[in-house]
Every structure is written in structure tokens, then in C-alpha cells.
Amino acid sequence: MLQVYPILCRAGIMDNYAYLIIDEETQTSAIIDPSEPNPIIKKCEELKINPDYILNTHHHFDHTDGNLILKQKYGCKVVGNIKDSHRIPEFDIGVESGKTFTLGNSIAEIIDVSAHTQGHILWYFPQDKVLFTGDTLFNLCIGGLFEGTAEEMFSALQKIKALPDDVVFYPGHEYTMHFAREALSLQPNSPVLIEYIKRAQDRLSQGLPVAPVALKTEKQCNPYLRAENLTELKHIL
Numbered sequence: 605m606l607q608v609y610p611i612l613c614r615a616g617i618m619d620n621y622a623y624l625i626i627d628e629e630t631q632t633s634a635i636i637d638p639s640e641p642n643p644i645i646k647k648c649e650e651l652k653i654n655p656d657y658i659l660n661t662h663h664h665f666d667h668t669d670g671n672l673i674l675k676q677k678y679g680c681k682v683v684g685n686i687k688d689s690h691r692i693p694e695f696d697i698g699v700e701s702g703k704t705f706t707l708g709n710s711i712a713e714i715i716d717v718s719a720h721t722q723g724h725i726l727w728y729f730p731q732d733k734v735l736f737t738g739d740t741l742f743n744l745c746i747g748g749l750f751e752g753t754a755e756e757m758f759s760a761l762q763k764i765k766a767l768p769d770d771v772v773f774y775p776g777h778e779y780t781m782h783f784a785r786e787a788l789s790l791q792p793n794s795p796v797l798i799e800y801i802k803r804a805q806d807r808l809s810q811g812l813p814v815a816p817v818a819l820k821t822e823k824q825c826n827p828y829l830r831a832e833n834l835t836e837l838k839h840i841l
Contacts, residue, residue, distance in 0.1 A: 605629070606710045606732040608774065610813045611647050613639035618666050619778040621813060623736060626653065627708030633660050634707055635680070636736050637776055638670025638729060645677065657707065660684040661738025662724040663691035664750075667776060685716070688723035701725065707802040717760035719752035724760075729769070733820070735773040737764070743804065743814050745783035746828045754841055758834045765829055769820030780804045780814045790827050790840075797825045 609624040620639035624647055627633070634657035639642050648655060657680050658671055671682050683705065684697025698742040699705050701716030705727075715726040720739045727736040739747035740760055749757060763772075784801045791797050800821060804814045823829050831837040 606729055606734055608734060608816075609647060609772065610815065611643050612778070612813070613643050613670075614666065617753045620666050621774065621776055621815070622670070623774055624648065624651070624653065624655065625707070625710075626651075627710040630708030632656050632708030632710075634683075635659055635670070637667040637676060637738060638674055639666050641673040644670055644674060648678075654678045655680045657697075658682045658694075659705075659712075659727055659736075660688075660692050661727065661736065661740075662721045663688050664721065664739065664816065667738065668693050670690060685714075685723045685725045688721075691723075698738040699725070715763055717763060719749060719757035720747035721751045726764070728771075730771075733768065733771045734816070735764075735767065735771050737773050738776045740764070741773060741778055741822070741826075741829075742783070743780040743817060743822070744800075744826050745779055745786045746826075747776075749841070754838050755834060757828075757841075758831070758837050759831055761831070761837070764819070765823060767819055767822070769818065771819045772816035773801070773819060773822065774815045778808075778813060781808065782840075786824060787827050790793075790830075791825070794825070796821065800825045802839075 605628040607626040611622045613620040623636040633655045636659045681696040682694045683697040684692040689695045699714045705712045713728045717740045
């Protein structure tokens with residue numbers, strides 16, 4: 605079983621999420637997308653965890669800036685898309701789309717979603733039905749097209765939509781309320797979306813992340829996932 609601990613980084617600035625994940629049976633652990641080291645070190649000390657790996661979704665600085673210090677402190681190995689080895693700081697281990705990575709007894713499937721950046725990957729743990737989406741999928745929105753095209757983003761979103769409805773996802777930023785109004789303008793009478801936004805407001809008011817959210821709900825509420833074809837996606841990009 606995979607334990608997941610969200611860690612808010614760059615609070616009030618970029619509102620990144622890093623994640624400390626632990627394979628419960630073996631206690632093998634990893635940090636996903638360490639945006640900055642201090643909040644992550646604090647969580648590791650609180651849980652008495654020395655992370656074994658850093659798992660990066662893509663090369664952007666706000667997802668990799670903690671790589672060097674965490675590697676120096678814990679000796680953890682940095683893992684990312686082999687195609688991004690030249691852009692991810694402190695890169696050690698390359699993974700490939702369509703293959704897997706083993707974290708203790710937990711197995712992650714690697715899914716290429718090049719669009720936000722070329723070489724962006726998802727970390728999908730099918731046994732635990734957990735998905736880490738980096739800057740590809742956020743709550744009620746998606747990441748910008750820094751290096752890719754609308755066509756590539758549409759293809760990436762289809763890969764996410766093909767995953768089971770009961771998979772829950774963890775995004776790379778807390779952007780929910782920034783895009784709630786846009787989503788509501790497109791579905792003003794959707795009870796699922798209205799409940800989604802109410803839950804998000806409640807959780808944020810308690811200092812909690814909106815994630816995780818089941819893909820079934822996200823597919824119903826996220827305008828970009830709701831787009832049925834490329835033309836619809838381009839219309840809202």
C-alpha cells in the first residue's frame with residue numbers, strides 16, 4: 605500500500621505540491637517533484653523518513669529545485685524521463701514511457717504526456733489507484749503549453765481519461781479556485797461541479813489540499829477533460 609503525504613511548497617507564490625510517498629510494506633520512500641527543500645525536510649523529519657528516491661515529472665525549476673539539497677542530505681537517487689536527463693538537476697536513473705519503476709513493492713507505470721513540456725511524464729500506481737500529474741492536469745484546469753501543441757495536450761488528456769474512474773490524482777499546484785469560476789461558467793447548473801467547488805473551499809479554509817480527487821469527478825467537472833475533440837479543446841485553451 606502506498607502512503608501519500610502532500611507538502612505545500614512556495615506557499616502563496618506558486619503554491620506547488622511536492623509529495624512524500626512511502627511503500628508501507630518496505631518503507632521505501634520517494635519525493636515527487638521537490639519544489640523547495642525546507643518544507644520537505646520538515647515533513648521527513650516529522651515522519652522520521654530518509655527518502656530513497658526523487659521522482660520528477662518534468663524539468664521545470666519549481667518541480668526540481670530541491671533535487672540537489674535533498675540528494676546531498678539523504679543520498680536519494682533522482683529519477684526522471686530518460687529523454688529529460690540533460691534538463692533534470694542531479695539526474696541518476698532514467699525511466700521510459702510504457703515501462704515501470706518499482707518503489708519497494710509498489711509499481712509505477714510511466715506515461716508520456718509531452719505537451720506542457722516535452723518529456724513530461726505521469727507517475728501512475730495502478731495497484732493503489734493513485735496518479736501524480738505534475739503540471740499536466742490540475743483541479744479544474746490543465747498546465748500551459750510551454751513546449752507542446754494543442755494536439756499533444758489533447759492526446760495527453762485522452763491518456764488520462766482512459767484511466768479508471770476510481771483512480772485519484774495529485775497535481776503539481778493548488779490552482780483550484782483560480783479556475784473554478786471558468787468551470788462554473790461552462791456548467792452553471794452542474795450539481796457535481798457545485799459540490800466539487802464547495803468541497804474545495806471547505807478544504808482550503810482548513811489549510812488542506814483539494815487533492816486527491818477521483819478521476820470520475822474530474823472528468824465530469826474539468827472543462828479540458830470534458831472536451832470531446834481537438835476543436836473543443838482549442839476553443840477553451
